[in-house]
Amino acid sequence: MKEWWQSFFVPITGEIMFSSKTDTSGSEVDQILQMSHPKKGGKILDLACGSGRHSILFSKKGFLTTGLDYSKFYLNDARKASKKERQRIDFIQGDMKNIKSHFKPNTFDLVVSLYNSFGYFKKRSADSQMLREVYRVLKPGGKFIINTLNAGSVKAKLKSSISSGREPIKNVFMIDAARFEPDQKKILCEWVIIDTRMTKTKLFRGKFEQNVYTHTELKALLKATGFKVKIVWGLLPGGKFEPNKTWHQTILVEKPVRSL
Ligand SMILES: C[S@@+](CC[C@H](N)C(=O)[O-])C[C@H]1O[C@@H](n2cnc3c(N)ncnc32)[C@H](O)[C@@H]1O
Secondary structure, eight states: OOOTHHHHOSHHHHHHHHHTTTTTHHHHHHHHHHHHOOOTTOEEEEETOTTOHHHHHHHHTTOEEEEEESOHHHHHHHHHHHHHTTOOOEEEEOOTTOOTTTOOTTOEEEEEEOSSOOOOSSSHHHHHHHHHHHHHHEEEEEEEEEEEEBHHHHHHHTSSOEEEEEEEETTEEEEEEEEEETTTTEEEEEEEEEEOSSSSOEEEEEEEEEEOBOHHHHHHHHHHHTOEEEEEEOSTTOOOOOTTTOSEEEEEEEOOGGGO
16 A cells, blocks of 8 residues: 655645755755765755755755655656756656666665655654664765754654645645654644636645654664764754754764774
8 A cells, every 4th residue: 555655745835945945955965064074065865855955956066966865746846856956866766765777786875865854654663764774874984964843842842633714826726634642652744735726726635744762762763873972963953952842953973983
């Protein structure tokens, strides 16, 4: 049976997620490079790269960049945008928990998983598998930056379910409902989008569910994978991390050099 992430990431959800982000991508990339300082011209993997907004900026700064995503729609956009910007980037379609067939061990200086792209799998063991894959493709001494939901804050903010209506793009209306399921430790969301920009109104209805990790849990998982935790901060593009307040957590870890 198909998992939700195989059908949720279509053009309309991408338009809603990414159109509000164009202004912040530059400062996110600057911050990532400042924190991780990969070697000049080094290799970066943008895991779950979406429409390539970070990949293109890494490439412009002289890094050999690869973007991997499952959505063929977003990869198409990413390829078009990188061509327009005259950047040579490998955009690959794949599943982030199974990147064995795409990359050799010890390939990348930096891997990033940005804007809440972790915890998508039915079983938590698949999230752990993804982390093991990242570890394998990083060079010893290479860094991994993960930016995902923070269960501490999710639990506090979603004590009861919430839903709201908005118009994220002119003439596109959406209802966004979310709840936290404590037994499964998952956030369950539903998006209903009504796009009235064309003569024929289009309706999208999609659900997503995400495993959420407290800061302690995620750090423990990263350590169990073999990583050394180096830096922790809040929501991209920055800020102090507060375990019960900050919606996202961002953690920079390193693959130890001794793992050669
Ligand atoms: C919230 S978006 C983030 C995109 C991008 N990192 C950004 O910051 O703009 C999540 C992305 O994860 C991708 N994705 C979901 N499941 C995936 C999987 N199993 N393997 C690879 N990519 C996946 C989606 O297609 C989508 O582009």
